[in-house]
Amino acid sequence: MAVSDKDFTVGVIGAGAMGQGIVQVGLEGGCKIVLHDAKPGGAEAARDLVFGRLDRLVEKGRLEADAVAAMKERLEIAADLAGMAPCQVVIEAVFEDLELKRRIFGELEKHVAADAILASNTSSLPIAAIARGCEARGRVAGMHFFNPVPLMKLVEIIKGPETEDAVAATLAELGRRMGRTPVTVKDAPGFLVNTGGRAYTTEGLRLLHEGVGTPAQIDAIMKDCCGFRMGPFELLDLTGIDVNYPVSMIVYEGYLHDPRLKTVPHHKALYEAGRLGRKTKAGFYRYDDKGGILDAPSPDHATDAAAPSTVILAEDDPRLTEFCAGLGISISEVDDGVSPILCAPIGEDATTLAARTGRDYRRLVALDLTPDISRRITIMTAPGADPAMRDAVAALVGREGRKVTAIQDSPGFVAQRIRAMVGNLSCEMAQIGLASPAEIDLAMTLGLNYPQGPLAMVDAMGVATTCRILDRLQAITGEDRYRPSLWLRRRALLGLSATMAA
Incomplete structure (x- = not known):
């Protein structure tokens, strides 16, 4: 039976x-639905x-x-898994327990047709691990929707190592019938969006961990300067620390502790303390009964x-010269020993730039x-800088x-670090073939509401500039967390777009 057929039946x-x-x-897409819950x-x-929402x-x-x-007439309740027998596709959407999912899939194979497709809505568990106990592994795949499903248009179609191409194609067609935009992804920890989404929040967390800025400062920079709808800490509190901390650890451990995916101790501390964000009225911020932030600095x-x-x-920096001209401020060619010294570093901190140039760090202000x-x-400003210099430049x-x-x-700074890390992780996903560059950008914009695809973001920042930021971050911090992906480095060296396929 084709997905487009009137009587196409989906089990949930x-x-x-x-x-x-x-x-x-599924009902809005015209499918027949069979629903089962163990409770x-x-x-x-x-x-x-569901009927109330439709009404x-x-x-x-x-x-x-x-x-x-008519939609209501197409929904049937199944008392047990045997009720899934008439379904062409069954989508499992239970909580993230690998053994439970394996038991469900093993039981389903006893009841559904030999050509029925078995899909898991898992957000992070490997499809290969779920399919391991199945007799017909080729019909097992992932179909990962995003919450809230009716509003989020993306669905990830995950191909396990044994998933048949026709199975993935059928699920993609079903996703389109349901009004979603499908993106086909290789089976990997966190798949595409839950892996790619780590960089935005974990680099925000790293900046907080280092004392660079407060959650309010970092959030404001990313919203006002970079066009993100929410800052990383607002986003963490919205999704819930009980969700994003475990997923962060699943992805980090799944990639064998790649430092680019590491979170920070404070993230774990909030999770263990039960400060889970909006749902508990306390996370990185405090919240009122309506979800408004209380007393944020x-x-x-x-x-x-x-x-x-x-x-x-x-x-000498043409960008800074042009900026100062726009402010109408006079630039002295000779250091008078008292005026603020301005710089606009790429990937450096004020300390490193002062040491490299020999300028007076006490008067140096970086923009x-x-x-x-x-x-x-x-x-x-660098440690030990004169606060009066910072304040004078802030006034200017x-x-x-x-x-x-x-x-x-x-x-x-903040924006360079977070955007470079977001772009670099997406370059790495392209390098290891999780999805095509176009699908990575599509998935990240639809699944995470980014202002633009992360590979397009790299192009907008400049591929060479992004690589330079990461090189300097790695050199200054000594951390492999900031090592540029080979995808990024090669395109920087050759002057190519980050969105260019291999």
Whole structure:
């Protein structure tokens, strides 16, 4: 039976939030649905919730009443797994327990047709491990939806090492019938989105761990300067520490402790303390009953200092010269010994630049000119710097209404580090063949609401510039966490786009 056939039947095992979402989009796609949940009354309760959501869509004018009535007729409750016998595809959506999933798949093989497809909605467990106990492993694949399913358009189709091409193609077609955008991914820890998404939050966590900035400062920079809808700490609190910490560890351990995927002790501490984010009203922020952030410190650097009349440039930098011209500030060719010294490092911190150039670190103020600075600009100083120099420069760059965030010394500031790490991890996913460059960018924008695909982001920053940031981060920190992917390095050396396929 073809996926497009009217009577195409899909089984859903597990009636939690994900299972309910899959049922809803399956019904909206015209499929027949058979729902089973091991908890007595669980499937019936889920059915009522799904029907209630469909009725509300009728009230809002998004669906027709007759269409919803027909959808309700297409849903059947199965008392046990034997009720999955008529299904062409069965999607398992129980919680992340490998042995449980294996038992379910083994039992399903006793009841469904020989050509029925068995799919898991797992977000991180290897499909190969789930299929291990099956007799017909070629029909087992992953079909990973994103929460909330009715709103998130992406679905990852995961091919295990023995998954047949026709099986993956059928699931992709089913995803399209359900109104989702399918992306085919190789079986690997965390698959595509849950692996690629690690960089944004874990590098934010690393910056917090190093004392570079507060959650509010880092979030503001990534939103105002880089176009992300949420900062990394807002995102961590929204998804829940009880979700993102275990997934971070699954991916980190799955890639055999690759330092690019490492989280920090504070992440674990929040998890163990039960400070799980919005759901417990406390995580990286505190929350009120409506989910609003309470008492967050301002990310803005407030000062009543006077702007300087003259500045010195630490080194010849056309970007910085143009920026100063736009501010109408005079640049002295001779160091007068008292004026602020400005620099705009790429991948360096103020300390390293001062040591390299021999400039007075006490008067040196670094500005990040790489992201969008129309609304906010990030400045930083070396240890021991004169706060009066920082405040004078903050007054200068913020006097036209632009907000200023002053952070502690950091190679690559905040925006350079996080964006370079996001791009580098996606380059590595392209290098190891998790998906094509186009599918990586599509998945990351649909699955994580990034302002642009991470490989396109590398192109926008400059492939060579991104590689340079990472090289300097690795040199300064001594950590392989920042080693550039070969995908990135080769394209930087050859002047090629990061989105160019191998």
